[in-house]
Amino acid sequence: MTDxxxxxxxxxxxxxxxxxxxxTPPRIDDLDGFADRLAEALDAxxxxxxxxxxxxxxxxxVRRATERLLTVAHAREVPVLMNDRPDLALATGCDxxxxxxxxxxxxxARRLLGGRAMIGVTCKASRHLAMEAAEAGADYVAFxxxxxxxxxxxxxxxxxxxxxxxxxxxxxxxVAIGGxxxxxxxxxxxxxxxxxxxxxxxxxxxxxxxxxxxxxEKTLRELMP
Numbered sequence: 070m071t072d073x074x075x076x077x078x079x080x081x082x083x084x085x086x087x088x089x090x091x092x093t094p095p096r097i098d099d100l101d102g103f104a105d106r107l108a109e110a111l112d113a114x115x116x117x118x119x120x121x122x123x124x125x126x127x128x129x130x131v132r133r134a135t136e137r138l139l140t141v142a143h144a145r146e147v148p149v150l151m152n153d154r155p156d157l158a159l160a161t162g163c164d165x166x167x168x169x170x171x172x173x174x175x176x177x178a179r180r181l182l183g184g185r186a187m188i189g190v191t192c193k194a195s196r197h198l199a200m201e202a203a204e205a206g207a208d209y210v211a212f213x214x215x216x217x218x219x220x221x222x223x224x225x226x227x228x229x230x231x232x233x234x235x236x237x238x239x240x241x242x243x244v245a246i247g248g249x250x251x252x253x254x255x256x257x258x259x260x261x262x263x264x265x266x267x268x269x270x271x272x273x274x275x276x277x278x279x280x281x282x283x284x285x286e287k288t289l290r291e292l293m294p
Contacts, residue, residue: 084236086293087257088117089285090244090264092152094272095124097134104141110271110278111145114286117264118187120167122152135161148187155181155188165208167191170198175205189244194227196234203241210235211266214247215257219269229260236261251284258292 091110097103110116119142123131135151139162142149150165151158155178158166165187166178173181178188189209190202199210212227212235227247235243245257246266254265267285274281 084261084293085263087262087289088115088264089282089289090118090120090266091116091271092120092122092266092268093134093138094268095122096126097123100134100137104137106272106278107138107141108145110282111142111147113279113282116147116282118148118150118164120150120152120266121163122167122268128157131157132161135163139163150187150189158182158186165189167211175202175207179206193225194231196231199231199235199239199243203239207241209242209244209264210239211244211246213245213266215245216248216250216253218248229256232257232260232262251281251288254285254288255292258289 107119119138121131121135121138123134131154135149135157139149148164150167151161151163152167153169153172155166155168155173159182166182167189168175168178169191170193175188175190179186182188187208189211190198190207192199192202192210192212194212199212202210212231214225215227215229232243232245242263243261244264244266245262249257249265249267250270257265265285271278271281274284
């Protein structure tokens with residue numbers, strides 16, 4: 070993932086292009102088949118990073134999946150983050166971790182993974198939590214959900230204004246998440262999202278994940294100067 074541009078209040082034509090932040094589906098039944106689909110997605114266009122977010126499975130399942138998917142992502146120079154679990158990120162060789170407000174605290178994740186790891190923090194719709202995370206040294210903050218999503222039970226709906234505010238006051242990159250598609254992402258990009266975290270709109274695309282990434286790339290190319 071690239072850093073946000075220096076300076077505050079960056080206008081659209083002054084910002085680095087918004088990039089995709091790809092998240093796995095919560096369950097993978099056919100690991101080899103999914104690895105092929107991941108390769109298809111990553112080969113279709115630029116993806117800033119991959120987050121492995123598997124739910125309701127044991128640690129061995131997460132390890133097996135991570136080992137397989139790391140190979141695919143790293144072969145394409147795409148960094149991999151583990152969701153929630155810095156201990157598993159360390160054990161599997163991930164490039165970092167994404168932690169929520171109910172997960173391992175940022176400081177503990179940083180202590181465990183070290184200064185070179187990429188660590189992002191969920192901040193929902195809270196300006197206070199975002200400022201705390203950035204001041205502590207988080208590599209990015211994540212806001213959302215911006216739209217209805219069937220991937221995760223979203224307890225908070227974030228307003229577009231929080232992205233505009235963040236671009237005005239902060240250097241730390243921000244990720245927008247929650248129900249994002251090629252059709253609805255325009256306002257998020259214009260408001261200041263440095264990254265778009267996407268799940269269902271890629272893996273459930275009727276023409277496959279490669280077509281979804283190409284659709285996002287086309288939209289982002291049209292939106293960014």
